[in-house]
Amino acid sequence: MNTSNVNILERTAKNIYSITPFTLLDFPGYPSCIFWFSGCNMRCLYCYNPDIVLGKGSLTYNDALEFLKTRIGLLNGVVMSGGECSLHPHFTAFVSEVKELGFLVKIDTNGSRPKVLNTLLSQGLIDYVALDFKAMPDKEVAITGGVFFEDFTASLELLLSYRMAFEVRTTVHKSLLSSDDILTMSSYLNQKNYQGVYYLQNFKDGVPTLGDIKYNRTTIDLQALKNSKIPISVRN
Numbered sequence: 319m320n321t322s323n324v325n326i327l328e329r330t331a332k333n334i335y336s337i338t339p340f341t342l343l344d345f346p347g348y349p350s351c352i353f354w355f356s357g358c359n360m361r362c363l364y365c366y367n368p369d370i371v372l373g374k375g376s377l378t379y380n381d382a383l384e385f386l387k388t389r390i391g392l393l394n395g396v397v398m399s400g401g402e403c404s405l406h407p408h409f410t411a412f413v414s415e416v417k418e419l420g421f422l423v424k425i426d427t428n429g430s431r432p433k434v435l436n437t438l439l440s441q442g443l444i445d446y447v448a449l450d451f452k453a454m455p456d457k458e459v460a461i462t463g464g465v466f467f468e469d470f471t472a473s474l475e476l477l478l479s480y481r482m483a484f485e486v487r488t489t490v491h492k493s494l495l496s497s498d499d500i501l502t503m504s505s506y507l508n509q510k511n512y513q514g515v516y517y518l519q520n521f522k523d524g525v526p527t528l529g530d531i532k533y534n535r536t537t538i539d540l541q542a543l544k545n546s547k548i549p550i551s552v553r554n
């Protein structure tokens with residue numbers, strides 16, 4: 319362990335809500351574990367991790383590193399998810415230790431902390447990023463409870479400027495985002511010169527959510543999105 323980080327990480331609070339010890343789905347191509355960070359600065363109505371967003375962590379960074387030491391040679395990757403991982407103090411130091419153990423790192427982020435992202439990118443500490451695109455400014459407050467569009471754009475531009483492997487994804491609940499909204503969002507990505515796939519995921523019915531949101535029986539209409547200038551793919 320990098321000695322300059324030891325004291326910092328030993329003093330940190332319990333930032334991690336729980337660990338999923340094994341997944342083949344969340345970091346494609348790499349058997350991984352998932353660290354679920356507690357807390358989030360957004361309050362997305364459709365969020366299906368209310369316990370993680372509102373709850374307290376149960377594991378420290380050191381607990382997570384001790385777990386990882388038992389997985390060397392068994393797992394390739396670590397997914398930092400949540401909640402919003404980038405909000406946590408000393409997150410960069412923690413990721414640095416994970417990299418020193420030899421793991422690839424994927425970050426799931428809502429894009430609201432471009433400065434943290436910049437530090438991670440400039441130090442070469444991450445291997446893949448899944449960036450949430452919540453909405454254009456006219457809808458973001460209703461969906462997330464806050465104003466984050468500038469930070470999202472800064473994060474997007476950073477990822478593009480570093481030529482980082484990343485994806486942009488949006489959760490779609492029909493009462494919150496229409497096909498026209500999605501087309502506007504895909505046009506925005508195109509205008510920013512994002513050339514990857516724009517992933518959409520249908521809101522999950524029948525699970526606890528952060529907001530009081532109605533069931534959404536209709537699914538994404540790909541036909542209505544056929545004029546998108548960037549490729550769109552639906553994940554579920």
Ligand code: SF4
Binds near residue numbers: 361
């Ligand atoms: S869906 Fe929204 S509230 Fe839930 S973890 Fe992601 S950014 Fe936070």
